[in-house]
Amino acid sequence: MRAAISEAELEPDLFTVEAAALAAARRMHADGHASGEAQRRVLGELIVHYERLMRETRRLIGRSDRAERDMHLLNRQLQTLAGQLEYRATHDPLTGALNRGAVIDHASRCLAQGDMALIVLDIDLFKQVNDDFGHPAGDGVIQAVVDCLKELLGQETAIGRVGGEEFSVVWPTSSRDDAAAIAQRICDTVGRQRHAAPITRAITVSVGLSWNRAGTAFETAYSHADQALYQAKREGRNCVRQWLES
Numbered sequence: 143m144r145a146a147i148s149e150a151e152l153e154p155d156l157f158t159v160e161a162a163a164l165a166a167a168r169r170m171h172a173d174g175h176a177s178g179e180a181q182r183r184v185l186g187e188l189i190v191h192y193e194r195l196m197r198e199t200r201r202l203i204g205r206s207d208r209a210e211r212d213m214h215l216l217n218r219q220l221q222t223l224a225g226q227l228e229y230r231a232t233h234d235p236l237t238g239a240l241n242r243g244a245v246i247d248h249a250s251r252c253l254a255q256g257d258m259a260l261i262v263l264d265i266d267l268f269k270q271v272n273d274d275f276g277h278p279a280g281d282g283v284i285q286a287v288v289d290c291l292k293e294l295l296g297q298e299t300a301i302g303r304v305g306g307e308e309f310s311v312v313w314p315t316s317s318r319d320d321a322a323a324i325a326q327r328i329c330d331t332v333g334r335q336r337h338a339a340p341i342t343r344a345i346t347v348s349v350g351l352s353w354n355r356a357g358t359a360f361e362t363a364y365s366h367a368d369q370a371l372y373q374a375k376r377e378g379r380n381c382v383r384q385w386l387e388s
C-alpha cells in the first residue's frame with residue numbers, strides 16, 4: 143500500500159531555485175578540488191538569489207508596515223465614528239444636553255446608588271416667545287437656557303432636554319434642603335439671564351422638584367417632579383415647587 147502523502151510533499155516549495163543554488167554552493171564548499179571558475183559560477187548564482195531574497199523581504203516588510211499603519215488609522219477612524227454615534231444617540235442636537243433616554247439611564251443609575259433630586263423646568267409662556275420673536279429666536283432661547291444651566295451647575299452635571307422646552311437636572315444629594323436650594327438657584331439664575339436680540343423681555347422658568355430616596359424608580363421620581371412643576375405653573379410660574387408626600 144502507498145504511504146500517506148506528507149504535508150511537505152503537498153505544499154509546493156516556494157524556494158526551489160534558491161534551494162538548488164544553496165545545494166550547489168554546499169557541494170562546492172565540500173569539494174576541495176573544484177576549479178576557481180566553477181566556484182565563481184556557483185557563488186554568482188548564490189549572490190543573485192540572495193539579493194533577490196533581500197529585495198523581496200524588504201518589500202514585504204514595507205507592505206506589512208503600511209498595512210499596519212492603515213489598520214491603526216482605520217481603527218482610530220472607527221473609534222471616532224463610534225464616539226460620534228454614541229454622542230448622537232444620547233444628546234439633543236440643538237443644545238448638546240442629554241436626550242430623554244440618556245437622562246432616564248443616568249437618573250436610574252444614580253437612584254440605584256443613592257438619594258437624588260430630580261429637577262424639571264419648563265420655559266414659561268414659550269409659545270408667546272415663538273409667536274412674538276419667531277421660531278429661530280425661540281431656538282436661541284432654548285440653547286441659552288441650557289448654556290445657563292451648564293454654567294451654573296458645571297459641565298459634569300447631567301442636564302437633559304426631555305421635551306421641546308422642558309429640561310431636567312439630575313442632582314445626587316442626600317439633603318432635601320440642598321436640593322431645594324439648587325432648584326431655587328436654577329429658577330433665579332435662568333430668570334435673570336439676558337437674551338440676545340430680538341428677545342426683548344425676561345425669560346423665566348417654572349421648576350418642579352422631587353427628592354428621592356435611593357431605590358426609587360425613575361418613573362416615580364419623574365412623575366413627582368412633573369406634578370410639582372405643574373403646581374408651579376398653576377401658582378403663577380417663575381417659581382419652584384417641591385413634591386411632598388401628603
Ligand SMILES: Nc1nc2c(ncn2[C@@H]2O[C@H](COP(=O)(O)OP(=O)(O)OP(=O)(O)O)[C@@H](O)[C@H]2O)c(=O)[nH]1
Nearest residue numbers: 264265266267268269270272277280281306307375
Ligand atoms: N422654537 C422652538 N419652539 C418649540 C420647540 N419645541 C416646542 N416648542 C414650542 O414650545 C411651545 C410650548 O407651548 P405650551 O406647551 O403651550 O406652553 P407655554 O406657552 O410655554 O406655556 P406654559 O408652559 O403654560 O408656561 C409650543 O408653541 C411649541 O411649538 C423647539 O424646539 N423650538
